[in-house]
Amino acid sequence: MIDQIKVTSEEAVLIGVVTQNQNEEKSNEYLDELEFLTLTAGGVAVKRFVQKMESPNPKTFIGKGKLEEVKAYIDANNIQTAIFDDELSSGQLRNIEKVLNCKVLDRTNLILDIFASRAQTSYARTQVELAQCQYLLPRLTRLWTHLERQKGGIGLRGPGETEIETDRRIIRDKIVLLKEKLKTIDKQMAVQRKNRGNMVRVALVGYTNVGKSTLMNVVSKSDVFAENKLFATLDTTVRKVVIKNIPFLLTDTVGFIRKLPTQLVESFKSTLDEVREADLLLHVVDISHPSFEDHIASVNKILEEIKSANKPTIMVFNKIDIYQHQTIDDDDLITEKSKEHYTLEDWKKTWINKLDHHCLFISAIEKENMEDFKEKVFEEIKKIHITRFPYNDFLYEEFEDVKE
Numbered sequence: 001m002i003d004q005i006k007v008t009s010e011e012a013v014l015i016g017v018v019t020q021n022q023n024e025e026k027s028n029e030y031l032d033e034l035e036f037l038t039l040t041a042g043g044v045a046v047k048r049f050v051q052k053m054e055s056p057n058p059k060t061f062i063g064k065g066k067l068e069e070v071k072a073y074i075d076a077n078n079i080q081t082a083i084f085d086d087e088l089s090s091g092q093l094r095n096i097e098k099v100l101n102c103k104v105l106d107r108t109n110l111i112l113d114i115f116a117s118r119a120q121t122s123y124a125r126t127q128v129e130l131a132q133c134q135y136l137l138p139r140l141t142r143l144w145t146h147l148e149r150q151k152g153g154i155g156l157r158g159p160g161e162t163e164i165e166t167d168r169r170i171i172r173d174k175i176v177l178l179k180e181k182l183k184t185i186d187k188q189m190a191v192q193r194k195n196r197g198n199m200v201r202v203a204l205v206g207y208t209n210v211g212k213s214t215l216m217n218v219v220s221k222s223d224v225f226a227e228n229k230l231f232a233t234l235d236t237t238v239r240k241v242v243i244k245n246i247p248f249l250l251t252d253t254v255g256f257i258r259k260l261p262t263q264l265v266e267s268f269k270s271t272l273d274e275v276r277e278a279d280l281l282l283h284v285v286d287i288s289h290p291s292f293e294d295h296i297a298s299v300n301k302i303l304e305e306i307k308s309a310n311k312p313t314i315m316v317f318n319k320i321d322i323y324q325h326q327t328i329d330d331d332d333l334i335t336e337k338s339k340e341h342y343t344l345e346d347w348k349k350t351w352i353n354k355l356d357h358h359c360l361f362i363s364a365i366e367k368e369n370m371e372d373f374k375e376k377v378f379e380e381i382k383k384i385h386i387t388r389f390p391y392n393d394f395l396y397e398e399f400e401d402v403k404e
Contacts, residue, residue, distance in 0.1 A: 093139055
């Protein structure tokens, strides 16, 4: 098994680039997110390094001069870790390690480490370990000393086999075992989903840390773990919920993120199957985040990848309590409004207006507009329920006044 990389209390420098495809504003947004990821993993970002270039250097990601600048700062301040805001190739990782002589992580590695620390069940741990193995295989270098090397037995190594080749073979064997284990669990989970019968299935989807688990707790009156950190929830949680007279299954899924590692999309197949098999998606959005439109685009992209983009969807704009507080005094100082100064009413007049009745504005933590939320979800579930159980029409009228 691959030990988790511990970054608790470690000081780290963050490194990003400004390119033709990623302007300075976007680079800063990504680095802000990378800093939050570092905090979530238990580290602290002490300095950022950003370089403007046409495209990342294929050998060292950043230029030679900038890399020497980073090294000088690391040596002078005894920094243990350098974290890059993009996925590094095996060659880049090897070359950077030679220069910096410290632990070098990229965004993918950092996300995988957070997933490893958050995984609670055997299933989640197996999924994360598979993703780690798939990430590590092409990146084995001299500094990867955390890999358990099960060598020393007679006949384990082939003639002339190097230490790196031995590690690669061990990881390949581990990947095969993990995939077989996941296949078995996938079958079990498929049976569980089948045994839920014809009940309407609703899945909470959205960017990480937008409040899905908090909303799950409010609606289902359960106690799903929720925290103001990225990827607080990894294990899929399913609860039976009744609004008025209609029961349905509500699923809390793992949060998405920009530049989500492909290894995780593959290894979390069953988790995403909950989204694929849902009848209705509740796309939860943190409207208080300045980049919430980018978050929506990132989630929609992943939904397209897993062939779930065309499902019936309600956009749930959460954290309106925070957003209203942020914009309360903006009108006093500005002559021309930009998106940064929009009120909720301003936003409702933009592209959001085209969503018509397929959107809601709530605060899950303050339970604001939750009755409107339940009413809207009830109406959408009712449409699906009627097609599935056409002879129960009288129930919808008879129990219209019954509350959850």
